[in-house]
Amino acid sequence: MAATEIARQAGEGARTLPLSGHVGFDSMPDQLVNKSVNHGFCFNILCVGETGLGKSTLMDTLFNTKFEGEPNQHNQPGVQLKSNTYELQESNVRLKLTIVNTVGFGDQINKEDSYKSIVEFIDTQFEAYLQEELKIKRTLHSYHDTRVHACLYFIAPTGHSLKSLDLVTMKKLDSKVNIIPIIAKSDAISKSELTKFKIKITSELVSNGVQIYQFPTDDETVAEINSTMNGHLPFAVVGSTEEVKIGNKMVKARQYPWGTVQVENESHCDFVKLREMLIRVNMEDLREQTHTRHYELYRRCKLEEMGFKDTDPDSKPFSLQETYEAKRNEFMGELQKKEEEMRQMFVQRVKEKEAELKEAEKELHEKFDRLKKLHQDEKKKLEDKKKALDDELNVFKQKKTAAELLQSQAQQAGGSTTLKRDKERKNSGFL
């Protein structure tokens, strides 16, 4: 038996010991399987392709059921992703299937940004998982995994080559998701054209460096079938939910005047191969690849973006704690700096305003000092005037008193004279 991964990991440190009887750990795979069956499985498919290529019909055909959805119109302004989740059960296996459809892909005149919403959608699912994984208290084992496990890329059956939109889109998606290219509505292409078409497509993919999903060939049990199937890519499929009677069986088919295309007839189309590969053989591998390759790549890029490293400049490995602590210290320092800055700004403003107000106060005081001075001058003038008046008054008083004194003296002297004179006059009056 080939060395298992575990054995390789154990390396030199482990001795191999023979067992002298049946111990019973060969039931481990069964224990694991039981656990997964109890837990249920989940699978997410993304269908990318222009409107009208039969994406929904193919899903219905693959899963033998009618999923939701009206056929979409061509007048969408941008590419939108619509996802629907279904619970399916087959014998004791429960599958939570999510089908994501690109609505409006290829309908716009300018398709430069068509791939963006798809990439965004895929990244959003990765981000959600990453956030859950980074939580302090997390419940990963009951987390509903929404990451896209397989992307079926529908190629229009032109018979010539890939459209540039296809190349651009696939190039953007190949590092994010497992791409399985399929030729849609392949009943429009003849067998010879189909072979040429497939070769053309494959060579274009290779020359443009587009990495599509390769069915794994490392497990002997499925290596052979997988490698054969790898050679049939891209699968030319036909989907149909209508049944036609062929012989004495009802089969899924499309009826034309010139014949009936049987969906499950391997010489008519590769539908059976697709179903075999996608569902019956490699579903688990698709999930594993998504988790260990695409998701890890996303996670690595995201963490590096945030500044996390595995080793410091001296190539010593960081422990998780150190990394977080370093980040945290940086973060706290930043916050404190911001706080300080704000405080400083305020202190500055306060200082300025204080100076301003002081200036105003000074001006006011100066103004009033001037007024006061004016006042005092006026007062002084008034005082002087008063004094002048008082002086004049005094002079006048003196003059008056002097005059009055004189007068009274004169009067006294001449008072009698006057009296006499008056008497005389009186008397003379009589003469």
Add this chain to the structure above:
Amino acid sequence: MAQQKNLEGYVGFASLPNQVYRKSVKRGFEFTLMVVGESGLGKSTLINSLFLTDLYSAEHPGPSHRVKKTVQVEQTKVLVKEGGVQLLLTVVDTPGFGDAVDNSNCWQPVIDHIDSKFEDYLNAESRVNRRQMPDSRVHCCLYFIAPSGHGLKPLDIEFMKRLHEKVNIIPLIAKADTLTPEECQQFKKQIMREIQEHKIKIYEFPDTDDDEEEKLVKKIKDCLPLAVVGSNTIIEANGKRVRGRQYPWGVAEVENSDHCDFTILRNMLIRTHMQDLKDVTNNVHYENYRSRKLAAVTCNGVDNNRTKGQLTKLDTVEGMSPLAQMEEERREHVAKMKKMEMEMEQVFEMKVKEKVQKLRDSEAELQRRHEQMKKNLEAQHKELEEKRRQFEEDRAHWEAQQRLVEQQKLDASRTLEKNKKKGKIF
């Protein structure tokens, strides 16, 4: 959100379990088992019996033969294959455990070992560049209880209390062939009573929907703790070759369920619950360790009374990754700063208003005083004017009077003169 859909035909995803089976076989399995107990309780023999191999032999002696002064924790890794399935088995043993006179803290090296394995896994899981992570975490701890027949020893209780939240503990009664069935029953009851009394959480078997399995699980639960016997020797008994211990009075067969619970242990540990032991370690014990570790890291230096041992507090703290938490803190800080800014702004405006008002008031006051003084002066001016006017008037009046008097005088003197001249002098 998910709708139930019925399939109208065979799709094929029922093969998913097969795909899982295939992949798991290809990868191989690993399991780490820890054995703890005083020396001489038959730990190595039991391991050899369990795995039907000479894990411990003369070249690789068991823990009781490697007498140490202090408790050591040592690992033995073996690779075993069976039915196409490869298992990397790591057995961790603790030579010296419980053998000293003073056994205080002899559990500490064990705790440290378990934690260091968790730490390794956590670091590996948290790297930017991750590879397939080897899982060397301890999945199960077989704790050997000495068959005293009385009850648990203080050391047993102490050890289990300290480790039950870090590892799946399966307590075993060692060397059970020294107890009669009745004694064994009593002993088991006593032990289970004490375990419940001390609220020790030993490994719990998960519930199943399947009735068959449920019956099996119940049977196991009734026999806890399992009383085991181990043996390295094969003996002829009743025409069969069995593993057992030869006594003068008979053979105690290891794999005879009437003799001891060894087969129950083996079935449970290896054949039915090995995966579950790993799952519980991963989903419960490891997650506990991780959340405690990360909570301590992220709440460093922020709010110490929030965390220290109080992990069950704020949901927001635990529900987030440390990075999201930092984002949250940043947002909080921005809000806090805004509030602070607003407050400072308010205080500032208020102070400015106050000062401006004061200034205005003093301006008004000064203005008023100035007005008053001006009025005062004007009043005085007027008064003065009035006085002057009065004075002028008085003076004019008096002067007029004086002139009149003077005139009179002059007239009088002139008349006198005239009269004199007229000779009216007598």
